[in-house]
Amino acid sequence: MARRAGVSIKTVSRVLNNEPNVRPVKRQQVLEAARALNYSPNISARSLAGDKSFLIALLYRDPSLDPSPNYISYVQIGALAKCRQYGFYLLLEPYDMHDPDVENEVQRLIIRSRVDGLILIPPISDSDAIMRAIEASGLPYVRIAPGDEPDRAPHVFMDDRQAAYDMTEHLLKLGHRRIGFIKAHLDHGAAQFRLEGFQTAMAEHNVPVDPPLVGQGDFTVESGMRCTEAFLDLPTPPTAVFAANDEMAAGAIAAAHKRGLAVPADLCVSGFDDSSVAAVTWPPLTTVHQPIAEMAEAATELLIERIKGHKSDETGDRFPSRQLDYRIVVRDSTATAPAEA
Amino acid sequence: MARRAGVSIKTVSRVLNNEPNVRPVKRQQVLEAARALNYSPNISARSLAGDKSFLIALLYRDPSLDPSPNYISYVQIGALAKCRQYGFYLLLEPYDMHDPDVENEVQRLIIRSRVDGLILIPPISDSDAIMRAIEASGLPYVRIAPGDEPDRAPHVFMDDRQAAYDMTEHLLKLGHRRIGFIKAHLDHGAAQFRLEGFQTAMAEHNVPVDPPLVGQGDFTVESGMRCTEAFLDLPTPPTAVFAANDEMAAGAIAAAHKRGLAVPADLCVSGFDDSSVAAVTWPPLTTVHQPIAEMAEAATELLIERIKGHKSDETGDRFPSRQLDYRIVVRDSTATAPAEA
DNA sequence: TTGTAAGCGTTATCAA
DNA sequence: TTGATAACGCTTACAA
Secondary structure: OHHHOOOOOHHHHHHHOOOOOOOHHHHHHHHHHHHHOOOOOOHHHHHHHHOOOOEEEEEEEOHHHOOOHHHHHHHHHHHHHHHHHHOOEEEEEEEOOOOOOHHHHHHHHHHHHOOOEEEEOOOHHHOHHHHHHHHHHOOOEEEEOOOOOHHHOOEEEEOHHHHHHHHHHHHHHOOOOOEEEEEOOOOOHHHHHHHHHHHHHHHHOOOOOOHHHEEEOOOOHHHHHHHHHHHHOOOOOOOEEEEOOHHHHHHHHHHHHHOOOOOOOOOEEEOOEOOHHHHOOOOOOEEEEOOHHHHHHHHHHHHHHHHHOOOOOOOOOOOOEEEEOOEEEOOOOOOOOOOOO | OHHHOOOOOHHHHHHHOOOOOOOHHHHHHHHHHHHHHOOOOOHHHHHHHHOOOOEEEEEEEOHHHOOOHHHHHHHHHHHHHHHHHHOOEEEEEEEOOOOOOHHHHHHHHHHHHOOOEEEEOOOHHHOHHHHHHHHHHOOOEEEEOOOOOHHHOOEEEEOHHHHHHHHHHHHHHOOOOOEEEEEOOOOOHHHHHHHHHHHHHHHHOOOOOOHHHEEEOOOOHHHHHHHHHHHHOOOOOOOEEEEOOHHHHHHHHHHHHHOOOOOOOOOEEEOOEOOHHHHOOOOOOEEEEOOHHHHHHHHHHHHHHHHHOOOOOOOOOOOOEEEEOOEEEOOOOOOOOOOOO
């Protein structure tokens, strides 16, 4: 009890919660006493009495199913930073999105843990079942990089379409005309945007897209390798491959090496995400840098504002959103196209 | 209130906590009522009354400083699995180990969050300052892969020394005699063991270790590349490089590619960890598989037992520990040594 | 085997 | 601007 220290009792509560109506003198007294006793309010008591848990849940795909755990790491970094700043705790909640029972599981999570809000990251940020479960509870939530229905909730995103457009243009400007694109599951919202950006850039530069030069990957290294091998088996193979993420791009590089092709001399490769694998490939990968941690920070901030503000009541006005900037990172896996045959 | 349902009030508590002295009939009634009302006890109330938080903190190095976020991902997977199983929640606590103020920070964490126990992973599992802070609080904690003083607390580990020995032997059996080793900061406990395993294997096979063939890396791709380039600049370069982790091994492969050397024909490379980068390199990396998630599961279990058992009193007897098995994974980056010159 | 009553340390309500 | 006092929903005695 820090109350012993100063002179008051409930005043302590007021001070620690930055409530008004406390004279500066008292406020100081309390603050000093708290420091002296190394005092810190009991979270459980606070939650119980105030009906707030100071807990935020981060929902993501079970990482044992995820080809790029890297993304989650950066999301955690960003979310944790903001949580610490505002005195919240982050609860990790991996889910198997395709479990037919997710809806119940999420409901149970909400009931059990009493979280104050939730953050959804891809591909969970496009799960209708999960969003329905949350909406039924009335809790606030934010989505990172949503694919459809962006205005269903507050969200943070970057322009994947434009980024893919820019990367494609980068390759076109290097003189490439036959460019292979490795797409991913289109239920992953951003994957769709990246494909569109590629197609638009090609169209606007009057370069036809040969259908066999669009491969279906699944974000794994192996799929990138398989698609690239198929490309290289074509009568006229591409001079560049643009993969919708870095893992698949790494697979493309591996496929080239396997055939004895030099990168970027014989085949150029570019990726997307600027994940840690981009630094591991040889040559280092040209890719699109996504500000993942920053996106998570922004999302967490959006959520906390919402938690602190109107507690779950949708008062008509539009949901807020925040767009962050990407950056094309040119490294050594792309170079000018070989002279025409 | 599920109490409405059955007939009792405190009985509910007994049932939900698996306490004895409840007739099966009543127990059933309560359980059914709970299900019907989708009831779940309020964690805050429970913590407040019972002086338990059901929270476990995972302490790790700030991932923005960490060259291999992969390790943390797997630790999280394992720890989360066990937490869910036993009804605990996992709190993420990244720390900058070299911050002179960590001791206070940890103390503050313990006071503020009221965690019931802590898990320390490398390199934090060897931080004397952090362990002191925890010990001062009397809370139970477990260490994963400790370097020194293993018996200071319950711990989970694998035999890094023997694993490195085996990998070295694998290379020796392939006919390699000049083998470069890339070590890492020796304050990282396991790093020391890996070096020792390498040295022992070489000695026992009567193959001298040429000092310039032991490079000082720091777990990053870049350092692996730098060390390997130095090796290759020697009058008699090695025919194989064994790096103390996969990132550095990836750097070794990159260095070879950069010089136009083929892997494994001109230079063999092996790593340690079997992290996700091992699947991204070309050729795929021969490495030591560490059961990281399983180690984390075991550690979490050890901790929870301790939390449930004697609450923080060290009753004389030795701390428990658990050793898990590694596995040498031979992929395509190692092959028989070129014939003698 | 079951129930009653007294806290746990906050916040919310309402008076002072 | 402050301070009693009653919740909050459990667990832990202790009694029945």
